Amino acid sequence: MNLSLxxxxxQIKAKVDIVTVIxxxxxxxxxxxxxxxxxxxxxxxxxxxxxxxxxxxxxxxxGCGVSGDQINLYARLNHINxxxxxxxxxKRVGLTGKKLNKKQRLEVIKWQEDKELEKKFTQKYNEMFYxxxxxxxxxxxxxxxxxxxxxxxxxxxxxxxxxxxAIHEDLLNRLLAGLHDEIDFEQQIAYFYAAKGVVExxxxxxxxxxxxxxxxxx
Ligand code: ZN
Numbered sequence: 001m002n003l004s005l006x007x008x009x010x011q012i013k014a015k016v017d018i019v020t021v022i023x024x025x026x027x028x029x030x031x032x033x034x035x036x037x038x039x040x041x042x043x044x045x046x047x048x049x050x051x052x053x054x055x056x057x058x059x060x061x062x063g064c065g066v067s068g069d070q071i072n073l074y075a076r077l078n079h080i081n082x083x084x085x086x087x088x089x090x091k092r093v094g095l096t097g098k099k100l101n102k103k104q105r106l107e108v109i110k111w112q113e114d115k116e117l118e119k120k121f122t123q124k125y126n127e128m129f130y131x132x133x134x135x136x137x138x139x140x141x142x143x144x145x146x147x148x149x150x151x152x153x154x155x156x157x158x159x160x161x162x163x164x165x166a167i168h169e170d171l172l173n174r175l176l177a178g179l180h181d182e183i184d185f186e187q188q189i190a191y192f193y194a195a196k197g198v199v200e201x202x203x204x205x206x207x208x209x210x211x212x213x214x215x216x217x218x
Contacts, residue, residue, distance in 0.1 A: 005100075005107035008090050009071065015093040018057040018070040025077045042066050042076065053181055060181065067122065068115070082115075083108040118185070125188060128195050129175045135202055136168055142211065157209040164201065171198055 022029060022036070029038035029052060040050035040061040049063035060067035066076070075085035086108060087100055100108065143161035171194055178188040 003095060003104075005086070005104050005111065008086060008095055008104075009111070011093050011095060012071060012086065012089045013057065013069065016070055016074075016089055017054065018052055018059060018073060019054050021070050021074045021077070022052065027077075040064060040066075056181060058181060065123065065126075067119070072115070082112055121189070121192075125175070125178060125192050128192060128199075129172070129179060132168065132172055132175070132195055132198065135199065136165075136172070139164075139202060139205075142206075142209075146209065157205065160205050160209075164198075164205075168198060171195055 019036075025041075027038060027041055029036035029050070030048075034053065034055060036052040036054065037048045038050050039045055039048050040063055042050075042061060043064035045063050050059065050061045052059045057070050058068065059073050068076075071082060071085050071089065074089060075082050078085070078088075080088070083100060083105060139161055143158045146157040171191065174183070174187075174191045175195060177183045178191055183191075
């Protein structure tokens with residue numbers, strides 16, 4: 001029987017949930033809201049930043065950044081690679097007792113590469129969120145200082161700031177939902193590009209109103 005890797009993965013995901021993987025491990029997590037939280041097993045810490053979402057079967061550490069699904073967690077906790085994890089878990093759900101064949105192994109490699117790309121994106125996404133927070137504070141300060149020097153004109157930086165502020169805040173909230181895995185990956189990508197657009201808009205404004213070094217920041 002030559003099952004596709006996607007089918008094997010979908011069967012594992014349907015039959016082995018992340019809570020089972022945790023129960024079999026030495027991890028001690030507490031329920032908080034919809035999620036479970038606890039000390040991260042992958043880096044040393046004193047305050048819990050390891051979070052598991054049982055509905056979505058995903059985990060994420062806000063300290064060291066590791067994240068993934070039940071298969072990745074099983075692999076990490078058992079110190080094996082994703083391919084070995086798939087092979088072991090597929091036996092458990094009654095699929096194959098055999099090792100993965102060559103085609104399936106290649107599929108695992110592709111799958112891991114996709115995961116890597118996703119991980120890199122997630123890192124960029126996080127950075128974008130914090131960059132936007134800083135940019136917001138900077139623009140606020142700049143716009144405030146602008147007010148003390150110039151009377152408010154129709155297109156002053158202050159007016160532009162107040163106009164753009166609502167969009168910026170809304171976007172930050174949406175990005176934050178992504179950081180908490182409350183939205184799906186496709187949406188995260190869309191918000192990331194929206195965020196890039198916002199950054200470009202602010203950059204254009206800064207070009208139009210270059211920093212004036214006599215501005216007081218009070
Ligand atoms: Zn961690």
